[in-house]
Amino acid sequence: MTENIMIKIVFFAALREQLDCSELQIAASEVKTISDIKAKLANKNEHWQQVFNNGALLSAINHDMVANDANVKSGDEVAFFPPVTGG
Amino acid sequence: MTYSTLPNVKISIQAQDFNLQDEVDLLEQDNAIDGAVVTFTGRVRNKNEGLKVSGLTLEHYPGMTEKSLEKIIKQAQQRWQIGRISVIHRIGQLMIGEQIVFVGVTSMHRQDAFAAAEFIMDYLKVQAPFWKKEVTEQGEKWLDAKQSDNQQAQQWDK
Numbered sequence: 001m002t003e004n005i006m007i008k009i010v011f012f013a014a015l016r017e018q019l020d021c022s023e024l025q026i027a028a029s030e031v032k033t034i035s036d037i038k039a040k041l042a043n044k045n046e047h048w049q050q051v052f053n054n055g056a057l058l059s060a061i062n063h064d065m066v067a068n069d070a071n072v073k074s075g076d077e078v079a080f081f082p083p084v085t086g087g
Numbered sequence: 088m089t090y091s092t093l094p095n096v097k098i099s100i101q102a103q104d105f106n107l108q109d110e111v112d113l114l115e116q117d118n119a120i121d122g123a124v125v126t127f128t129g130r131v132r133n134k135n136e137g138l139k140v141s142g143l144t145l146e147h148y149p150g151m152t153e154k155s156l157e158k159i160i161k162q163a164q165q166r167w168q169i170g171r172i173s174v175i176h177r178i179g180q181l182m183i184g185e186q187i188v189f190v191g192v193t194s195m196h197r198q199d200a201f202a203a204a205e206f207i208m209d210y211l212k213v214q215a216p217f218w219k220k221e222v223t224e225q226g227e228k229w230l231d232a233k234q235s236d237n238q239q240a241q242q243w244d245k
Contacts, residue, residue, distance in 0.1 A: 012146065012216065013146050013229060014218070017229075056232075060148075060216070063148075063151035063154045064151075064154070065155070065214065079151065079216075081148065081218070082218065082229070083231075083232030084212075084215060085217065085219045085229075085230040085232055086145065086147070086176060086188070086211060086212065086215050086218070086219065087187070087188050087211050087212040087215075087217070
């Protein structure tokens with residue numbers, strides 16, 4: 001498997017700690033949108049399902065904030081994180 | 088460290104502290120056309136939501152942070168006649184009273200700089216990927232986002 005048929009998924013802050021995971025890869029052929037990725041990750045186990053049930057989670061593709069229906073493709077970096085609290 | 092592809096814009100995500108006067112000097116240096124300099128500095132409070140806070144850790148998403156701040160600054164440049172813009176945000180461990188964030192804007196007349204500085208700060212609060220984890224008397228706790236910050240940012244849409 002080479003990098004370019006995969007999508008890199010990264011997690012931040014409280015979400016990363018809840019999942020005890022900072023990044024993983026999934027095959028691009030298995031998902032079309034952010035919603036698909038969320039569903040796939042939630043399927044992992046009961047704990048991940050609970051975590052991804054949180055409607056407040058934000059998503060980004062290649063450093064741009066996106067909605068659930070945004071399309072993903074191989075080579076993308078997709079991020080999930082809680083609402084931001086900087087400043 | 089200091090990042091920007093835009094002219095007259097400084098964006099810096101850094102662990103070390105910053106000196107307010109140095110930042111103001113940078114905004115004013117060789118800049119005789121702008122008569123107004125507005126700056127905002129955010130610091131770590133000793134209390135949050137009723138709990139005593141002894142410090143906090145700031146995490147961010149390298150790459151996206153800089154990109155999101157550039158987007159916010161571009162919007163401000165489209166809305167107001169502004170000259171130079173500086174945004175500094177610290178990351179890592181910070182103690183009570185320490186400076187966290189700096190926004191500085193210059194303009195020919197004060198109204199533009201005042202408005203743009205507030206706009207940049209309001210949008211940074213809800214769009215830039217930073218997260219605070221507080222050390223409180225009840226242990227470490229990730230901060231919850233505030234609905235009031237969203238409302239504050241949405242006011243600019245009106």
